[in-house]
Amino acid sequence: MNIRLSKLVTKTKKDAPRDEAAKNAQLLIRAGFIHKDSAGVYAMLPLGLAVLNKIIAIIRDEMDQLGSQELLMTSLQRRELWEKTDRWSDEQVDVWFKSKLKNDTEVGLAWSHEEQMTEMMRNFVSSYRDLPCSIYQFQNKLRNETRAKSGIMRTREFIMKDLYSFARSDAEHDVFYKDMSDAYVRIFDRLGIGEWTYMTWASGGAFAEFSHEFQTITDAGEDIIYIHKGKKIAINEEVMTDEVMATVGVKREELEQVKAAEVGNIFNLGTTKSVPLELNFTDEDGKVKPVVMGSYGIGPARVMGVIVERYADEKGLVWPANIAPADVHLVRLGDDPAVVKAADKLFEDLKSAGKDVLYDDRDESVGRKFADADLIGVPVRLTVSKRTLEQESVELKHRNQADEKMMKISDVITVLK
Amino acid sequence: MNIRLSKLVTKTKKDAPRDEAAKNAQLLIRAGFIHKDSAGVYAMLPLGLAVLNKIIAIIRDEMDQLGSQELLMTSLQRRELWEKTDRWSDEQVDVWFKSKLKNDTEVGLAWSHEEQMTEMMRNFVSSYRDLPCSIYQFQNKLRNETRAKSGIMRTREFIMKDLYSFARSDAEHDVFYKDMSDAYVRIFDRLGIGEWTYMTWASGGAFAEFSHEFQTITDAGEDIIYIHKGKKIAINEEVMTDEVMATVGVKREELEQVKAAEVGNIFNLGTTKSVPLELNFTDEDGKVKPVVMGSYGIGPARVMGVIVERYADEKGLVWPANIAPADVHLVRLGDDPAVVKAADKLFEDLKSAGKDVLYDDRDESVGRKFADADLIGVPVRLTVSKRTLEQESVELKHRNQADEKMMKISDVITVLK
Numbered sequence: 023m024n025i026r027l028s029k030l031v032t033k034t035k036k037d038a039p040r041d042e043a044a045k046n047a048q049l050l051i052r053a054g055f056i057h058k059d060s061a062g063v064y065a066m067l068p069l070g071l072a073v074l075n076k077i078i079a080i081i082r083d084e085m086d087q088l089g090s091q092e093l094l095m096t097s098l099q100r101r102e103l104w105e106k107t108d109r110w111s112d113e114q115v116d117v118w119f120k121s122k123l124k125n126d127t128e129v130g131l132a133w134s135h136e137e138q139m140t141e142m143m144r145n146f147v148s149s150y151r152d153l154p155c156s157i158y159q160f161q162n163k164l165r166n167e168t169r170a171k172s173g174i175m176r177t178r179e180f181i182m183k184d185l186y187s188f189a190r191s192d193a194e195h196d197v198f199y200k201d202m203s204d205a206y207v208r209i210f211d212r213l214g215i216g217e218w219t220y221m222t223w224a225s226g227g228a229f230a231e232f233s234h235e236f237q238t239i240t241d242a243g244e245d246i247i248y249i250h251k252g253k254k255i256a257i258n259e260e261v262m263t264d265e266v267m268a269t270v271g272v273k274r275e276e277l278e279q280v281k282a283a284e285v286g287n288i289f290n291l292g293t294t295k296s297v298p299l300e301l302n303f304t305d306e307d308g309k310v311k312p313v314v315m316g317s318y319g320i321g322p323a324r325v326m327g328v329i330v331e332r333y334a335d336e337k338g339l340v341w342p343a344n345i346a347p348a349d350v351h352l353v354r355l356g357d358d359p360a361v362v363k364a365a366d367k368l369f370e371d372l373k374s375a376g377k378d379v380l381y382d383d384r385d386e387s388v389g390r391k392f393a394d395a396d397l398i399g400v401p402v403r404l405t406v407s408k409r410t411l412e413q414e415s416v417e418l419k420h421r422n423q424a425d426e427k428m429m430k431i432s433d434v435i436t437v438l439k
Numbered sequence: 440m441n442i443r444l445s446k447l448v449t450k451t452k453k454d455a456p457r458d459e460a461a462k463n464a465q466l467l468i469r470a471g472f473i474h475k476d477s478a479g480v481y482a483m484l485p486l487g488l489a490v491l492n493k494i495i496a497i498i499r500d501e502m503d504q505l506g507s508q509e510l511l512m513t514s515l516q517r518r519e520l521w522e523k524t525d526r527w528s529d530e531q532v533d534v535w536f537k538s539k540l541k542n543d544t545e546v547g548l549a550w551s552h553e554e555q556m557t558e559m560m561r562n563f564v565s566s567y568r569d570l571p572c573s574i575y576q577f578q579n580k581l582r583n584e585t586r587a588k589s590g591i592m593r594t595r596e597f598i599m600k601d602l603y604s605f606a607r608s609d610a611e612h613d614v615f616y617k618d619m620s621d622a623y624v625r626i627f628d629r630l631g632i633g634e635w636t637y638m639t640w641a642s643g644g645a646f647a648e649f650s651h652e653f654q655t656i657t658d659a660g661e662d663i664i665y666i667h668k669g670k671k672i673a674i675n676e677e678v679m680t681d682e683v684m685a686t687v688g689v690k691r692e693e694l695e696q697v698k699a700a701e702v703g704n705i706f707n708l709g710t711t712k713s714v715p716l717e718l719n720f721t722d723e724d725g726k727v728k729p730v731v732m733g734s735y736g737i738g739p740a741r742v743m744g745v746i747v748e749r750y751a752d753e754k755g756l757v758w759p760a761n762i763a764p765a766d767v768h769l770v771r772l773g774d775d776p777a778v779v780k781a782a783d784k785l786f787e788d789l790k791s792a793g794k795d796v797l798y799d800d801r802d803e804s805v806g807r808k809f810a811d812a813d814l815i816g817v818p819v820r821l822t823v824s825k826r827t828l829e830q831e832s833v834e835l836k837h838r839n840q841a842d843e844k845m846m847k848i849s850d851v852i853t854v855l856k
Contacts, residue, residue: 030508057562059513059559064513092485094483095482096480098595098596121548122536142474142482146448146449146450166541
């Protein structure tokens with residue numbers, strides 16, 4: 023985002039709320055990226071929304087490249103739909119929030135969308151010619167988590183990218199599943215956590231023998247996984263058996279146990295949804311068959327939390343350039359008219375060059391300004407002061423490097439491009 | 440959006456669901472823009488989401504131009520917050536959906552955000568230097584409507600743009616309120632309904648003597664208003680008294696009674712939220728004062744419904760160019776290799792020229808293709824066939840005009856720009 027900090031609605035804080043245990047939420051609250059409403063319920067403030075939207079844009083780009091089509095389903099869910107797949111009762115699914123219409127009809131608030139998507143697609147899939155296809159959304163999920171203690175990594179409410187694929191056969195499904203797992207690898211690379219993110223064999227739950235999670239190594243994670251660095255593959259502790267190691271083709275002694283956080287998952291649903299919800303198609307051979315489905319999730323805010331955990335240092339947030347709330351944090355020191363003029367001009371020039379700039383034009387001390395720049399974590403800090411102007415320069419500092427250096431003002435635009 | 444209709448997940452339908460009474464929803468369902476899940480609950484399919492996103496982009500642009508900052512609050516609401524303003528009980532607010540956390544704590548699903556926004560701002564407003572400011576969001580509202588019968592114009596779930604302003608004094612508030620009402624006029628102009636949209640004096644509810652609604656004349660509306668065409672102002676039936684006519688400066692005989700649909704509203708909240716929720720600031724004179732607030736809503740999907748009602752004809756949807764799901768509906772007739780080649784090339788050329796194109800490359804009859812183009816309602820239809828190619832031409836038809844005309848293929852890009 024482009025803004026003068028004197029105009030920014032939010033402010034940095036010295037302290038996080040006492041009841042906030044997670045590093046990611048502590049820093050994001052202090053830096054003014056999120057607001058904690060209650061346990062597991064966080065609002066995205068302007069800086070946080072800017073980061074979230076950049077993460078969403080990267081995910082959307084990869085989904086669109088696979089030819090998937092975006093739509094937006096509803097939070098309100100009909101009971102009868104979920105009863106058909108035996109996922110309505112609180113015994114079967116323990117994260118439901120439920121409510122009632124005025125006429126006492128019970129409704130659910132969506133924690134996922136397999137059932138609604140499957141039923142909706144009955145309107146559009148009837149022949150083999152309608153397949154394969156896939157649809158996705160970024161939609162606000164509500165999950166009644168018993169505990170919420172990992173900051174924005176596990177919340178009661180969050181936007182989720184959920185994609186659903188529809189295929190004519192297991193073989194056709196497998197092709198898409200592979201394309202999607204490749205897309206997930208690209209997404210986490212672009213988000214700056216590819217190096218630490220492992221496609222991980224995990225339990226398939228009610229649907230299949232296995233699912234695949236994308237797990238990012240971090241001490242803040244809630245899972246234990248066993249990674250194979252050479253093959254860039256892992257096994258979740260929950261399915262870590264000799265049999266699974268044989269299936270994956272790894273040996274116990276090659277694996278390393280680490281803590282990790284799930285940043286994405288892909289599920290082979292088979293026909294477990296299409297059979298009870300009657301999503302069928304007539305194949306080329308004239309036979310009516312159930313559609314083979316998959317579901318593929320990523321929680322952009324959870325990914326944001328993991329990125330904070332991986333990159334932040336003792337001074338604050340550190341954002342990878344791809345998803346930073348701005349490209350440049352421009353600091354003006356003092357209110358000497360020449361300094362104000364030069365900094366204002368640089369702000370405009372950077373914007374004209376297509377850069378997003380947080381411009382610290384506030385009447386604050388040097389210490390406070392630099393501390394805030396470190397806390398907010400924009401990749402590049404540029405400082406304009408009387409001292410730098412004497413050399414017709416600005417001071418340049420990268421957030422992830424210790425040293426500053428002087429640079430001619432006339433070179434700034436060229437160098438930052 | 441840019442897509443080949445052979446790949447589009449949705450399909451047009453001959454009939455709308457029998458239980459759908461509203462023209463807007465009937466047409467949008469038949470054309471594949473929305474999916475009806477249950478009464479008052481509609482999903483946005485790819486074509487519908489494309490329109491909705493264009494409406495949202497126009498509103499966002501106008502809010503940003505006023506210097507307002509976007510954020511995203513939560514659907515989950517704490518009971519104690521709304522009790523402070525006496526808006527928790529179902530007697531006071533009859534559209535709540537409520538649910539419970541695992542520990543039996545009651546939570547609400549947001550139907551509006553005054554309370555949460557006001558409390559959140561206590562973190563960032565303490566001095567007169569922090570004011571004035573405003574924040575807004577596009578957020579999914581849930582409202583437990585008893586009846587839902589106006590299609591997407593009144594639903595149980597919808598994205599709302601809600602903006603909240605914070606000022607030091609009534610005078611400062613009034614300046615922003617005027618700026619915002621001017622922005623609303625620009626928005627409805629850009630959305631193609633400015634001509635029929637009147638700023639309307641309405642009840643201020645619990646907050647103030649009056650509020651202002653933006654009402655668009657349409658037979659599908661739920662309100663009766665009295666319009667003054669010369670002054671481009673109106674009075675809602677609910678406050679239509681001699682006293683109000685005097686305040687507005689109009690006479691009964693100058694007014695015309697019409698049916699209208701509310702497409703936006705702006706509220707002077709005064710200090711009715713800041714006092715109970717203790718959002719105060721220290722003024723320049725050292726005195727602690729409550730912040731003066733306003734709230735400003737627009738429901739993009741409701742606006743979409745009103746646009747459908749105003750523009751659609753007996754053949755289907757008719758979109759204003761600004762918010763159409765695509766710029767061009769390209770129809771290929773037949774599968775002669777030369778026709779396929781020419782149409783494919785035109786599809787690519789139009790995309791390269793920055794146009795969004797629905798490309799009907801399906802194996803369907805001329806009648807079906809033209810009927811679908813009319814139903815979907817993209818402003819410009821281009822047809823490529825053997826016959827048009829004999830003249831190195833395409834046939835051009837505007838959705839809102841009766842006549843077709845031939846145009847040289849080599850001229851298409853220039854003319855459409």
